[in-house]
Amino acid sequence: MDKKIIIISFLLLIFISATVIFVSFNQSESEEEHIQYSTNDDISQDDVFNEIDDFLVEEDDEVDIGEML
Amino acid sequence: MKKMKNIIIILMLLISISSLALAEEVENTEEPEIDESQNDGNETEDPELNETDDLEESETEEEIEIMNDNLGSEIRLLQLEKAITKNLLKGEMTVNVLQGLNYNTTDLEVILDEFKLVLEEVKAADPNASDAVQIFVDLKSDARNLTKQFRETVKDLLSDIKYKEIKEQMKNITNGELEKYTKNIQRKIKQFNRNQIHKLYGLIGDGNNSFVNQYMNGTISQYQLKMQISKMVNHKMKDKMQIYKNIKAEKIQCKDNASKKFENITNNFELRQQERLQRRLENANNTGNEKLMEKIQNMIENNKNKQGKNKGSNGNNPLYGNGKGTGK
Numbered sequence: 194m195d196k197k198i199i200i201i202s203f204l205l206l207i208f209i210s211a212t213v214i215f216v217s218f219n220q221s222e223s224e225e226e227h228i229q230y231s232t233n234d235d236i237s238q239d240d241v242f243n244e245i246d247d248f249l250v251e252e253d254d255e256v257d258i259g260e261m262l
Numbered sequence: 263m264k265k266m267k268n269i270i271i272i273l274m275l276l277i278s279i280s281s282l283a284l285a286e287e288v289e290n291t292e293e294p295e296i297d298e299s300q301n302d303g304n305e306t307e308d309p310e311l312n313e314t315d316d317l318e319e320s321e322t323e324e325e326i327e328i329m330n331d332n333l334g335s336e337i338r339l340l341q342l343e344k345a346i347t348k349n350l351l352k353g354e355m356t357v358n359v360l361q362g363l364n365y366n367t368t369d370l371e372v373i374l375d376e377f378k379l380v381l382e383e384v385k386a387a388d389p390n391a392s393d394a395v396q397i398f399v400d401l402k403s404d405a406r407n408l409t410k411q412f413r414e415t416v417k418d419l420l421s422d423i424k425y426k427e428i429k430e431q432m433k434n435i436t437n438g439e440l441e442k443y444t445k446n447i448q449r450k451i452k453q454f455n456r457n458q459i460h461k462l463y464g465l466i467g468d469g470n471n472s473f474v475n476q477y478m479n480g481t482i483s484q485y486q487l488k489m490q491i492s493k494m495v496n497h498k499m500k501d502k503m504q505i506y507k508n509i510k511a512e513k514i515q516c517k518d519n520a521s522k523k524f525e526n527i528t529n530n531f532e533l534r535q536q537e538r539l540q541r542r543l544e545n546a547n548n549t550g551n552e553k554l555m556e557k558i559q560n561m562i563e564n565n566k567n568k569q570g571k572n573k574g575s576n577g578n579n580p581l582y583g584n585g586k587g588t589g590k
Contacts, residue, residue: 206273236506242492244509248462249455250328252448252484256341257321258402259409261352262416262429 319524322402326395327520333454335389337447338398344443346381346405350374351440352432353412359428365419372553373412379542380404399527400534452478459491465508466495536565 328334353374357367380401387397417425456474463469470490477487495505539562546554 236502238492238496241495241502241506241509242488244506244513245462245488245491245495247513248458248509249484249488250334250337250451250458252451254341254451256325256338256345256402258342258345258349258405259413261349261409261412262356262425262432 318406322399323520323524326398326524327516328454329395329398330516330519331454331457332390333450333457335394335398337450337454339384339387339389339394340443340447340450342398342402342405343381343384344440344447346377346384347443348435348440349405349409349412350377350381351437352435353377355435356416356428356432359431360416360419368553369415370412370419372557373408373415375546375551375554376542376557377405377408377412379545380408383538395523396527396534399524400531400538403531404535404538455484459487461512462491462509465512466491466498466505467501468494468498470494532565532569536562539565 325338329338353370357370357374360367360370383397384401384405387394387401391397416428420428456478459474459477460469473482473487473490476482477484482490495502498505539558543555543558543562546558
């Protein structure tokens, strides 16, 4: 009986460790991918558009000092 | 056998403790919400107010980014002038409505009198002067505080229902003067954008003036112009990354400059505020406006007391920490 419990506990431990390792490995991989995406030539037209957008002022832009009521 | 059992139990305990620690970490990130509810009745640390102040500060910091340029300064000062004119118009109409309903509007009129002095100061500001950014930040802060004072004074006078009723009446009010401001500002923004596009063309290393001309004469919208330029960059397969980096670097530089300027400006804000109040006191004295003189004198005294109390402590936000009560 004792032997069985020990084996089950060991299996559980191995399973948990494997899951944790798998999750953390996957996470760091996706982070790397993200960095590569932004440093490589894969810049979309939307990225460029957003940068240009920041460069210009909207014609209906206003200075907000709050409402009287 | 017993030893093994013990080791396994210890290992299991370690795992559960580490999961507990992880869970606590997640909980910690949600703590501000809990703090908010614990802060009931504590007037000096209102997280909601601090959040608004921070938001206003970052908004102003963003606004001064374009003030490195004379035209940008001119635009921001004109926008401030328009905002004050609009609020004055709404304020005067509110006073008229309240007088018609036999309310005592003396306090509100005094606030509007000070607002008029601020408007004159904005009109007199020179966008080409080296301290144009500082003047903009100072006067915007004053305008914000006066707006807040007016709003809270009206709220004190009226019931909730009446307040909402009058607020609804004042919605979407406009007049010829405001329309003129709008057109003038739009024209200047277009000129500013034209200059910015030429700057962009410099960074791209290429340019198409027909887009700029079409934008200036209204044939294409600003959105279409931005699309055309981003397509232009997108077609430059080889240099795209470098161009993107150049544009980003220019923007970061601009933000950094604005941030440094803003930090310098906030340093002596309270001192400059006292100087402005002194000037307004003299103006009120010249026009014989006794009620306004009294209000400004009270504000000067309040600020002096506040400065005394704040010495050695962080105090409130110097730019937007001056709401209700400063003039009463």
